[in-house]
Amino acid sequence: MNAHWGAVVVAAGRGSRMGTAESKQYLPLHGKPILVHTLELFQAMDEIADIALVVGESDVERCKGLVMEYKLSKVTAVVAGGSERQHSVYAGIKSLSPAAEWVMVHDGVRPLITKKAIRACCEKAEHSGAAVLAVPVKDTIKQVDDSGLIVATPDRRSLWAIQTPQAFRRDLLTSAHERAVAEHFLGTDDAMVVERTGAPVAIAEGDYTNIKITTPEDLPWAEFLLEKRMERGE
Ligand SMILES: Nc1ccn([C@@H]2O[C@H](COP(=O)(O)OP(=O)(O)OP(=O)(O)O)[C@@H](O)[C@H]2O)c(=O)n1
Numbered sequence: 072m073n074a075h076w077g078a079v080v081v082a083a084g085r086g087s088r089m090g091t092a093e094s095k096q097y098l099p100l101h102g103k104p105i106l107v108h109t110l111e112l113f114q115a116m117d118e119i120a121d122i123a124l125v126v127g128e129s130d131v132e133r134c135k136g137l138v139m140e141y142k143l144s145k146v147t148a149v150v151a152g153g154s155e156r157q158h159s160v161y162a163g164i165k166s167l168s169p170a171a172e173w174v175m176v177h178d179g180v181r182p183l184i185t186k187k188a189i190r191a192c193c194e195k196a197e198h199s200g201a202a203v204l205a206v207p208v209k210d211t212i213k214q215v216d217d218s219g220l221i222v223a224t225p226d227r228r229s230l231w232a233i234q235t236p237q238a239f240r241r242d243l244l245t246s247a248h249e250r251a252v253a254e255h256f257l258g259t260d261d262a263m264v265v266e267r268t269g270a271p272v273a274i275a276e277g278d279y280t281n282i283k284i285t286t287p288e289d290l291p292w293a294e295f296l297l298e299k300r301m302e303r304g305e
């Protein structure tokens with residue numbers, strides 16, 4: 072990684088699939104909020120100069136407190152997100168320092184990301200302009216219609232499960248988001264926003280432990296993975 076990188080960490084979701092009163096990004100993992108684990112990893116990377124943290128409007132002050140408490144000095148902006156993930160990402164990009172020519176976007180609820188995986192993704196992006204972390208799917212995937220009948224079995228060899236970070240030249244990501252706003256397009260990740268402009272987006276192979284904490288069964292799994300890493304001194 073040679074370029075000047077900024078990171079947008081999005082954490083403005085409600086976590087409805089987790090079903091807890093407290094939004095999942097603030098739930099404790101080994102005694103620390105999930106979101107803090109994620110931010111500490113980015114803070115510890117020399118290649119990352121600047122982090123924009125995007126949170127719910129009512130959590131902005133609370134998160135400024137977490138930034139102070141955990142000495143997250145690279146978090147230069149804590150801003151309110153929007154009703155959809157894509158809106159939150161766009162708010163984050165706009166609040167990053169103008170010096171960041173390259174941007175990676177990461178889910179605040181993927182605390183098990185590693186420096187090695189971040190570097191692999193960013194290096195691919197520096198080569199091709201845009202890259203996303205992903206793993207090959209392990210299951211057979213079926214396309215199913217509204218009546219519950221299988222309509223197709225896509226060839227698994229071409230299917231990848233997409234993760235974050237997703238890394239881009241900043242001007243490419245910014246113009247793709249501007250176009251999506253103008254055309255009322257909503258995607259579930261940033262690669263989709265960029266793909267529709269015709270720009271190539273590369274895959275960087277990650278690993279299966281970079282889970283997105285989404286539903287209750289993900290929490291003990293994340294605790295277990297984190298414990299194993301700590302035992303290995305990582
Ligand atoms: N309007 C939104 C929606 C999501 N996110 C963030 O995007 C990441 C991935 O989203 P997901 O796990 O789906 O989070 P939620 O939207 O919180 O979950 P759910 O769909 O279960 O409500 C999370 O870090 C989440 O906080 C965001 O910043 N703004």
Ligand SMILES: C[C@](O)(CO)[C@H](O)COP(=O)(O)O
Pocket residue numbers: 156178233234235259260261283
């Ligand atoms: C960006 C993402 O984490 C890639 O897997 C995912 O698309 C977020 O989607 P969600 O539906 O908001 O969980």
